[in-house]
Amino acid sequence: MKAVPPTRPRTSPPIPRVWVLAVAGFIFIALGYAYLHPPQHYTSPMRVWLPAEPDRELTDEERASRVVFRQILTAPPLMSRRSKPKIAFMFLTPGTLPFEKLWEKFFEGHEGKYTIYVHASREKPEHVSPLFIGRDVHSEKVVWGTISMVDAERRLLANALGDIDNQHFVLLSDSCVPLHNFDYIYNYLMGSNLSFIDSFYDPGPHGNFRYSKNMLPEVTEADFRKGSQWFSVKRQHALLTIADSLYYTKFKLYCKPGMEDGRNCYADEHYIPTLFHMMDPNGIANWSVTHVDWSEGKWHPKAYRAKDVSYELLKNITSVDMSYHVTSDSKKVVTENPCLWNGMKRPCYLFARKFYPESINNLMNLFSNHTRYRNR
């Protein structure tokens, strides 16, 4: 709004009073309108609650990072040119995606509200759905548990951020399936003022035991967090992730398998949960919208066979509305919190893993029935 007229030289004729009143009235109405009708997704322009800086003198790099992050977090999001912003669905997979046909069914009829990106780290995928053809991004090899996993996530984000219409970014694996229909997921993600990043404090062997003092002074042990890698983030958080180099480098150097004293650290389980815990703790939900079942207590989560996939299973998963964390030490401290969506209790999960490719037919059948049932 170029509302303020330049100061005029005194010699120019006085501005008629009625004009002044009209302009003032117009500004008043415009401000009132902007207040009552904030642009869509323009949630919190004044984020006064940004985390406090540490008490010590910041290093030059830290000062620079924090100023960039603060700018990213407080700037109003870039408005898309279209009335409907899009969600970027980013698939991180070794090769061919076994559930393309299911996803195709999910996306059907929602053209223009999503974009697909595929990062295939082992072999070139054979696409069976036209929606996935030509959607492969440049990829590199991913070695499980190493920083190359985070690199692939950042590569996907960088590609997806290139499209200004993408306002939310979901990371999915080849064994992930949707639990609801498209509209439900779209409204859930677009309507939330948070990113869904899993982040919790685990003092046990799978948590802080992996922390290395080499991360000091920037990352203290008290700030170290753990969480599932399967995030779903708003545009500003996607941008923050690829803008970071200082904290990324700390994790690249000091959080890896086979560290000096025989310990293992897995950057994909700690880097993003820690970064956002430090930089925007109130901007993240602290749980992931992707369900995974660790209840068997094994090294890998439970994977569902065709025979496991039933209406009851999906109903059980979609009815969970409490997020659950348990520490890996002997105390096994359980923390449960309601999954709050804009302050209201809602089901926690939009996606689930891990499903064996053999379960596709069951899932396709159930998908139509089940998602219709849950179509609220």
Ligand SMILES: *[C@@H]1O[C@H](CO)[C@@H](O)[C@H](O)[C@H]1NC(C)=O
């Ligand atoms: C996420 O957890 C942090 C503490 O680690 C807390 O400060 C923050 O409020 C939590 N976020 C939400 C949305 O509750």
Ligand SMILES: *[C@@H]1O[C@H](CO)[C@@H](O)[C@H](O)[C@H]1NC(C)=O
């Ligand atoms: C669903 O939940 C109920 C109640 O917790 C449980 O008894 C049942 O075994 C679950 N079914 C499946 C298929 O997970």
Ligand SMILES: *[C@@H]1O[C@H](CO)[C@@H](O)[C@H](O)[C@H]1NC(C)=O
């Ligand atoms: C998100 O919305 C809830 C409920 O309206 C509010 O309490 C919270 O402060 C908001 N968070 C952010 C980061 O804007």
Ligand SMILES: *[C@@H]1O[C@H](CO)[C@@H](O)[C@H](O)[C@H]1NC(C)=O
């Ligand atoms: C889905 O619904 C159709 C029609 O209501 C029914 O014939 C089919 O058995 C259902 N599939 C499953 C897996 O429940």
